[in-house]
Amino acid sequence: MSPLLEAEQAVLGAVLLDPGQLRQLDWLAPEHFHRPVHRALFAAVRKLHANGHAALAADTSVPLSWVTDTVAEAGRHVRGLTASHAHSLISACPRPGHAPVYGRMVLEGAIHRSVTAHAIRLHQAARADALQGDVEGSLRCADMLREVLSDLARRWGTEPRPVDPGTPPAPTPSAAPPSGWATGAEEEQVLLGVLAERPKGMEEVVGWLRPADFADPARGEVYRCLGALHHRGEPIDRITLLWEAQRRGLLADGTLSRDQLAAICDGVGPGSAEWLGEQVMRSSVTRTAAASARAIRALAENEALAPGRLINHALHALSPLDEVRTRWQAANGRPAPNPPAALPSGPPSAQVHAALARSASRPISPPSAPSGSAASSAAVRPPSRGHG
Known part of the structure; x- marks a missing residue:
């Protein structure tokens, strides 16, 4: 039996033995239990507690009706539940007073399972969007995941903030997409050809399109070369592009070849740089969403990762998607959505009061004051308080 299953049994046994323990478990919800029968039992005790069951008024031993009524209420939602199962839960609880610990x-x-499920949902939405040429499903799932992380942080008692895990648990968003993924390679090739043939098109995309948005790193480097020539105000054609690639060492290290550059420059056809750039950006959004989802799922499946760290690392894994999303909104002429409201956080009010007291203006000693006046001036200073 897993430790998690034992903890679920223990917390249920604790509230069946001592209904008063529910007052310390208001942050725990039935959906946090893994087994359906455990969810039904915890929902039942919460309902009976809210309705003011007679067991709550017992001064000594808890009446048997507390257990039988709980089983009867839970039995309306799950099948096969008997009183013997409830008594087995009671026997599985070492100490009823430890219910808050079991609940945590x-x-x-539940935090690990929930984050895993939403990461899988985000990856599925990104895959569907990539095949359908859309991004809205991915962005909705990302927003939902962020809201879930904020809610879980509130329940866990931590401040939700992005924290870099140090070593990435999954490939970065610029990594090659999985086999069968719609990459938009044709649009990338045509866009580079249009930009090489009609350099004025750079003005339409340079503000929001980045080399990392290209699925093929080699094509991303070609776009970087085009951007460098545009930034310096130098002419752009097949020769200058080849020269810039050579200066950057792309020919020497095998990133690019003369034939690849020739295919880009000579295979140009009609096309709008802005429209093609938007197609590349759309592919970048779904690809980045999928990479963020894979990174978050890898974090959530690490059982040794504490919930607070998991939440903050998952928020950090969403940061690349936020950046790409902002540029996608700019490409479409729409303002980026307002960031989600932060949860209320900060030091306790007593610490705030002490900080304001220390910040208050103090009387200035007159110039003619004797040297010993420093001690008297310090006497009126509010005492410092530690930030425990």
Whole structure:
């Protein structure tokens, strides 16, 4: 039996033995339990507690009706539940007074499961958008995942903020997409040809399109060369582009070849740089969403990762998608959505009051004051308080 299952049994056994423990578990919800029967039982005790069951008024032993009524209420939602199962939960609880600790174990398991499920959903939405030429599903799932992370942070008692895990648990967004992924390679090739043939098109895309938005790193480097020539105000054609690639060492290290550059410059056809750039950006959004989803899922499947760190690392894994999303909105002439409101956080009010007291203006000693006046001036200074 897994430790998580034992924790679920223990917290249920604790509230069946001592209904008063529910007052310390208001942050725990039925959906945080993994097993359906456990979810039904916890929902039942919460309902009976809210309705003022007679067991709550017991001064000594808890009446048997508390257990039988709980089983009857839970049995309306799951099948096969008997009183013997409830008594087995009671026997599985070592200490009813440890219910809050058992509850945090249950919540920790729920956090990992919930983050994993939403990461899978985000990846599926990104895959569907890539095949359909859309991004809205990916962005909706990303927003939902962010809201879930904020809610889980509130329940866990931590401040949701992006924190770099140090070593990426999954490939970066610029990594090659999985096999069968719609990459938009044709649009990338045509866009580079249009920009090489009609350099004025750079003005239409340079503000929001980046080399990392190209699925093929080699084509991304060609775009970087075009951007460098445009930035310096130098002419752009097949020769200058080849020269810039050579100066950057792209020919020497095998990133590009003369034939690849010739195919880009000579294979140009009609096309709008802005429209083609938007297609490349759309592919970049879905690809980045999928990479963020893979990174978050890898984090969530690490059972050794504490919930607070998991939440903050997952928020950091969404940061590349936020950056690409902002540029996607700019490419379409739409303002980026307002960032989600931060959860209320900050030091306790007593610490705020102490900080304001220390910040208050102090009387200035007159120039003629004796040297010993420093001590008297310090006497009126509000005492410092530690930030425990």
